[in-house]
Amino acid sequence: MEYTKEQLARIWLRSVPVNAWKRLDQLREKYGSAAGVWDHFTPLLYNTIGPEYFAQLADLRSEKLRSVLGAMEAFEVQAIFLGDEDYPYLLSQIPDPPDVLFVQGNLDAKKLEKAVGIVGSRHPSRYGSVQARRIAGELAENAVSVISGLATGVDASSHEGALNGKGYTIGVLGGGHAHFFPAENRQLAKNMLSSGGAVISEFPPDTPPLPYQFPMRNRIISGLSHALLLIEAREKSGTHSTVNHAPVQGREVFALPGNVDAPGSALPLRLLKEGAGICTEGEDIIAAMGWEKVPPKQLTLLADDDPETESNAILAALSVEEKTLEELIDITGLSAGDLSMQLTLLELNGRVERRAGRAYALMR
Numbered sequence: 001m002e003y004t005k006e007q008l009a010r011i012w013l014r015s016v017p018v019n020a021w022k023r024l025d026q027l028r029e030k031y032g033s034a035a036g037v038w039d040h041f042t043p044l045l046y047n048t049i050g051p052e053y054f055a056q057l058a059d060l061r062s063e064k065l066r067s068v069l070g071a072m073e074a075f076e077v078q079a080i081f082l083g084d085e086d087y088p089y090l091l092s093q094i095p096d097p098p099d100v101l102f103v104q105g106n107l108d109a110k111k112l113e114k115a116v117g118i119v120g121s122r123h124p125s126r127y128g129s130v131q132a133r134r135i136a137g138e139l140a141e142n143a144v145s146v147i148s149g150l151a152t153g154v155d156a157s158s159h160e161g162a163l164n165g166k167g168y169t170i171g172v173l174g175g176g177h178a179h180f181f182p183a184e185n186r187q188l189a190k191n192m193l194s195s196g197g198a199v200i201s202e203f204p205p206d207t208p209p210l211p212y213q214f215p216m217r218n219r220i221i222s223g224l225s226h227a228l229l230l231i232e233a234r235e236k237s238g239t240h241s242t243v244n245h246a247p248v249q250g251r252e253v254f255a256l257p258g259n260v261d262a263p264g265s266a267l268p269l270r271l272l273k274e275g276a277g278i279c280t281e282g283e284d285i286i287a288a289m290g291w292e293k294v295p296p297k298q299l300t301l302l303a304d305d306d307p308e309t310e311s312n313a314i315l316a317a318l319s320v321e322e323k324t325l326e327e328l329i330d331i332t333g334l335s336a337g338d339l340s341m342q343l344t345l346l347e348l349n350g351r352v353e354r355r356a357g358r359a360y361a362l363m364r
Contacts, residue, residue, distance in 0.1 A: 093288075140168070159188055
């Protein structure tokens, strides 16, 4: 992609550490544009921005800016600028929107007309993981986009649930695309991209993920969303900062209730006491936001070896009432081994629950 001088200058000003951004924005205001800073970049600015950042900007004017653009090309990252037509509208309205978004994949404004951010613990209980997948899947099935931070735990489960629901999902990174964190979620990110989603950051690709950048990332998660759902978090956690951004940005807040004595229930239960909306299923958010529910797709029984078809056959068999393992074998025609494997996957994805007497039912 070809960038104008002004756009290149804006990338240039965002390629130094965050600590310098405010001072550089003041220079933009003084000279009228990022290109103006580029044109007036002389030793006279040495004392204004300090020797460290002056040296970095000086380097970036030559070889390093080329390396930033090279990294963008290598990771297939495009820059979108505040004020552009394709910049997400909701995000542009927050108090401190990112000046540049580095986007990998498809940042689809149409699909952001209904969006929910889901955040929570990086070490959730099985209950938290299952519910995150289930609720995200229900939202996705109703054409509601799911936004999260691509971290381990609730974030990953939420993205997975959105993919299971054949929906649109965006992951927001706390560093650059070349320094993916956590590394084990890189494959999940690839799955999101291949499904038509996006992985975005306000940091250039070669920016390492540093702790103070994650609270900055959190305002983007809520900023892209119409509502924010909290699933499991202790009182003192990084998730707290995301929740704090939501009311400032005018976003609705929902929380999943949990056991009163579970550490991960502390923050959700407090938010519920303070007036957050209760969410036990995707429809709670859809109804509260006044969005239309998408009619469920009719599942059909197909006799082939495709795993997705096998899971659809099981879901169709359970669509009216619970069934025992033996009944499911008769209805689906699957072997006991194949059926058990598919049921386990559906349980992990929050679609099916096990009941007494070797019976199974759709998760409600």
